[in-house]
Amino acid sequence: MPADFNWAIGGEAGDGIDSTGKIFAQALSRAGRHVFTSKDFASRIRGGYTAYKVRTAIDPVQSVVDRLDVLIALTPRTIEENLDELHDGSVIIYDGDRSTMADVEIPEGMVGLDVPLKALAEEAGGAIMRNVVALGAACAVTDFPIENLDSALKKRFGGKGEAIVENNKEAARAGLEYVHEEFDHEFDYDLDTTDNDYVLLNGDQAIGMGAIAAGCRFYAGYPITPATNVMEYLTGRIERYGGHVVQAEDELAAINLALGAARAGARSMTATSGPGIDLMTETFGLVATSETPLVIVDVMRSGPSTGMPTKQEQGDLNMMLYGGHGEVPRFVVAPTSIDECFWKTVEAFNFAEKYQVPVYVAADLAMAVTEQTFPPEAFDMDEVEIDRGKVVDDDSIDEWLDDKGRFQPHAITDDGVSPRAFPGTDQGAHMSTGLEHDELGRRTEDTEMRVEQVDKRDRKVETAKNDEDLSPREFGNPDSDKLVISWGSNEGAMVEAIEFLEEDGVDVRFLSVPYIFPRPDLSDDIEAADEVIVVECNATGQFANVIEHDTLTRVKRINKYNGVRYKADELAERIKTTLESEEEVSA
Amino acid sequence: MSSDVRFTDFKSDKQPTWCPGCGDFGTMNGIMKALANSGNDPDNTFVVAGIGCSGKIGTYMHSYAIHGVHGRSLPVAAGVKLANPNLTVVAAGGDGDGYSIGAGHFIHAVRRNVDMAYTVMDNRIYGLTKGQASPTSREDFETSTTPEGPQQPPVNPLALALAAGGTFIAQSFATDHKRHAEIVQQAIEHDGFGFVNVFSPCVTFNDVDTYDYFRDNLVDLADTDHDPTDYDAATDKILDSSKEYEGVIYKDESSVSYEEKFGVTENMSDIPSGAPDDAMDLVREFY
Numbered sequence: 001m002p003a004d005f006n007w008a009i010g011g012e013a014g015d016g017i018d019s020t021g022k023i024f025a026q027a028l029s030r031a032g033r034h035v036f037t038s039k040d041f042a043s044r045i046r047g048g049y050t051a052y053k054v055r056t057a058i059d060p061v062q063s064v065v066d067r068l069d070v071l072i073a074l075t076p077r078t079i080e081e082n083l084d085e086l087h088d089g090s091v092i093i094y095d096g097d098r099s100t101m102a103d104v105e106i107p108e109g110m111v112g113l114d115v116p117l118k119a120l121a122e123e124a125g126g127a128i129m130r131n132v133v134a135l136g137a138a139c140a141v142t143d144f145p146i147e148n149l150d151s152a153l154k155k156r157f158g159g160k161g162e163a164i165v166e167n168n169k170e171a172a173r174a175g176l177e178y179v180h181e182e183f184d185h186e187f188d189y190d191l192d193t194t195d196n197d198y199v200l201l202n203g204d205q206a207i208g209m210g211a212i213a214a215g216c217r218f219y220a221g222y223p224i225t226p227a228t229n230v231m232e233y234l235t236g237r238i239e240r241y242g243g244h245v246v247q248a249e250d251e252l253a254a255i256n257l258a259l260g261a262a263r264a265g266a267r268s269m270t271a272t273s274g275p276g277i278d279l280m281t282e283t284f285g286l287v288a289t290s291e292t293p294l295v296i297v298d299v300m301r302s303g304p305s306t307g308m309p310t311k312q313e314q315g316d317l318n319m320m321l322y323g324g325h326g327e328v329p330r331f332v333v334a335p336t337s338i339d340e341c342f343w344k345t346v347e348a349f350n351f352a353e354k355y356q357v358p359v360y361v362a363a364d365l366a367m368a369v370t371e372q373t374f375p376p377e378a379f380d381m382d383e384v385e386i387d388r389g390k391v392v393d394d395d396s397i398d399e400w401l402d403d404k405g406r407f408q409p410h411a412i413t414d415d416g417v418s419p420r421a422f423p424g425t426d427q428g429a430h431m432s433t434g435l436e437h438d439e440l441g442r443r444t445e446d447t448e449m450r451v452e453q454v455d456k457r458d459r460k461v462e463t464a465k466n467d468e469d470l471s472p473r474e475f476g477n478p479d480s481d482k483l484v485i486s487w488g489s490n491e492g493a494m495v496e497a498i499e500f501l502e503e504d505g506v507d508v509r510f511l512s513v514p515y516i517f518p519r520p521d522l523s524d525d526i527e528a529a530d531e532v533i534v535v536e537c538n539a540t541g542q543f544a545n546v547i548e549h550d551t552l553t554r555v556k557r558i559n560k561y562n563g564v565r566y567k568a569d570e571l572a573e574r575i576k577t578t579l580e581s582e583e584e585v586s587a
Numbered sequence: 588m589s590s591d592v593r594f595t596d597f598k599s600d601k602q603p604t605w606c607p608g609c610g611d612f613g614t615m616n617g618i619m620k621a622l623a624n625s626g627n628d629p630d631n632t633f634v635v636a637g638i639g640c641s642g643k644i645g646t647y648m649h650s651y652a653i654h655g656v657h658g659r660s661l662p663v664a665a666g667v668k669l670a671n672p673n674l675t676v677v678a679a680g681g682d683g684d685g686y687s688i689g690a691g692h693f694i695h696a697v698r699r700n701v702d703m704a705y706t707v708m709d710n711r712i713y714g715l716t717k718g719q720a721s722p723t724s725r726e727d728f729e730t731s732t733t734p735e736g737p738q739q740p741p742v743n744p745l746a747l748a749l750a751a752g753g754t755f756i757a758q759s760f761a762t763d764h765k766r767h768a769e770i771v772q773q774a775i776e777h778d779g780f781g782f783v784n785v786f787s788p789c790v791t792f793n794d795v796d797t798y799d800y801f802r803d804n805l806v807d808l809a810d811t812d813h814d815p816t817d818y819d820a821a822t823d824k825i826l827d828s829s830k831e832y833e834g835v836i837y838k839d840e841s842s843v844s845y846e847e848k849f850g851v852t853e854n855m856s857d858i859p860s861g862a863p864d865d866a867m868d869l870v871r872e873f874y
Binding site: 205217386 | 599600601629630631632633635645646649650651652653654655656659661662663664665666667668669670671673674691692694695849850851853854855856858859860861862863866867869870871873874
């Protein structure tokens with residue numbers, strides 16, 4: 001068998017697909033296996049189809065592939081939706097007693113296991129445990145020690161009492177034993193375990209955890225897919241550290257609440273998706289021109305308008321880079337993986353306060369709803385450093401008072417960064433405004449001061465370019481003349497695609513860019529390459545446009561905007577095709 | 588905070604550009620007196636202003652302040668207060684800012700009941716854009732954009748606040764200096780969202796709702812036997828469109844502020860220089 005194993009459970013929304021899939025993923029993680037999960041929503045036919053997919057291996061996995069080895073199908077459509085990924089020898093577990101599944105046809109070459117999931121669940125204590133019976137059956141097929149499942153069941157159902165946990169364990173065993181007794185078949189799969197400890201989390205959770213680690217104490221948001229998990233993560237946790245979450249009446253209020261908290265000195269954040277950014281853009285200019293440190297997370301989903309709200313897309317880059325009237329600097333950082341969601345959030349808070357700017361964290365649905373395993377050290381809290389920038393206190397404020405003893409929150413400085421006094425600081429009282437202002441923060445239309453303040457704000461970007469390490473993450477063969485550039489969650493698929501490409505004798509250099517603005521100058525890298533491809537999940541190549549603008553060089557593009565993330569094997573094929581092509585390609 | 592703070596300490600050295608005679612002068616002076624009389628000083632006070640003539644107030648006052656986006660002063664003010672409950676927070680805006688573009692936030696700010704004061708300079712007109720109808724303009728009030736009048740009933744902000752569960756609902760008159768300052772002070776000292784609708788006449792563009800009109804029609808509840816803790820009596824006053832009332836119309840003495848309900852007590856600007864000591868526990872939760 002290949003080193004990785006791909007499993008899924010699919011059915012109708014409401015069938016408990018997510019929670020069952022999560023239990024299996026947790027069991028694998030606790031058994032010391034690496035896990036990468038993904039969620040499928042209806043792709044070809046409208047309706048309630050949903051699936052939870054798990055890719056697992058002993059080595060790290062960071063992408064999905066176009067292959068499914070074991071499928072628990074609660075509906076005929078689950079099989080139909082996954083025909084492309086199923087292969088000879090794939091195992092399909094289903095309940096032939098279910099009326100819709102009675103006449104289901106198992107495609108030739110595949111192994112159908114008709115397991116009376118409902119009946120066995122009822123014997124164990126209730127039909128509701130049907131999916132857990134299926135998990136037991138999956139353990140039998142994969143030779144996966146069922147004790148690992150017990151541990152995940154305890155985590156999931158422990159709060160409901162020991163009896164429920166025991167019933168579920170029994171249900172799982174009923175599925176396991178049924179397969180052992182009824183099917184005389186040698187399955188190809190063998191899920192070994194290790195003693196490694198892993199944690200399993202998604203990008204939204206990593207962002208939330210990063211925020212707390214970074215000292216974020218105030219969060220305001222309005223629920224929106226796929227960013228709601230950030231808010232749900234923080235609720236109940238941030239309070240332990242003296243923080244608070246406000247569910248606002250809309251995104252207009254959310255960003256203004258967060259702005260208010262930031263003016264009061266809190267590390268403050270809001271998270272939303274594209275439609276929420278539309279509303280927040282109203283206040284964005286105020287945040288930036290009042291030089292208020294604020295972290296705004298955009299967990300991108302497919303647009304425009306309501307678009308495809310549960311689908312992947314990286315279509316908001318232009319909005320984050322250019323959104324809002326007038327001109328004012330903003331920072332945009334884009335985590336490239338789930339663990340980087342944590343670290344880039346920490347960094348975003350430091351950028352926000354060091355440079356007194358709004359910082360967009362550009363995450364996307366593919367990483368937000370995906371769970372991945374990491375060793376706990378991947379989130380080593382001792383490595384978290386907090387830099388609050390130029391904050392003055394009751395004593396140090398003196399050097400920033402003018403000759404009349406007035407504090408100058410927008411003092412013109414060489415590095416563009418002015419002093420910051422939290423409310424409550426003696427002699428620090430000052431005005432902040434969205435109007436152009438003088439060094440005191442008072443409205444002005446003085447032509448010279450206008451230019452000085454605009455230049456001062458822009459100078460912060462130059463300072464950051466000089467002082468910060470904005471290097472891209474590098475993978476593949478550093479000496480290859482074929483350069484692939486990408487951003488956001490495509491990194492995992494691309495890193496694995498490099499392995500597929502190597503098998504085919506193609507080597508590439510890959511730069512994964514987490515800093516969109518300010519960003520690294522890639523001119524030398526692009527000049528050194530014969531061919532350059534920019535990979536992203538949108539139709540117009542928003543990042544490719546930026547790269548072309550920066551380097552005055554045409555690049556090839558690989559774009560995907562059908563709502564589905566890149567798969568490693570698919571991306572490898574597209575890179576080969578694109579390298580062979582003369583023209584830019586997009587699909 | 589020092590006890591010898593005078594209300595003029597809350598004045599900035601910027602000269603107001605309001606029209607001579609504008610009600611906003613009186614409104615602002617009353618707010619400054621209320622702040623000083625309730626023991627605040629500029630360094631522990633945060634003023635949040637909106638957009639419009641009223642929005643300039645932060646510029647003419649001396650305190651920590653932000654002059655924000657049109658209609659959004661209330662969420663900003665709530666954010667300030669929750670991040671540092673030690674601050675005294677006053678939001679100030681106009682009838683357009685609060686009851687038109689910001690109407691959605693008004694209702695939710697009232698519901699949320701964060702401990703702050705909200706003073707609305709209600710002149711029943713858009714002054715800064717030179718005289719268009721506002722949400723509190725009369726139905727037949729002719730303006731450049733409503734030549735026949737708005738032909739819509741004016742918003743009753745007090746009724747909105749009552750319906751949204753307001754815990755402190757008051758109305759004052761900018762030129763009635765002593766009463767206005769007293770009422771705003773009570774709003775500041777109220778444990779929750781202290782809302783004061785301030786009649787603040789526009790001498791330039793509103794020739795209907797003038798100083799004379801209010802002087803002739805205003806009933807000071809202090810001169811009546813009105814009991815602001817009596818919800819039904821307050822409702823009657825608020826829904827009585829035949830008169831204009833001045834005073835604290837409703838006050839819920841059992842009001843519990845949002846911060847108290849949620850235990851938000853800390854100054855959130857105080858954070859460690861690294862992750863919290865037990866932060867690895869957050870990681871282990873994902874085991």
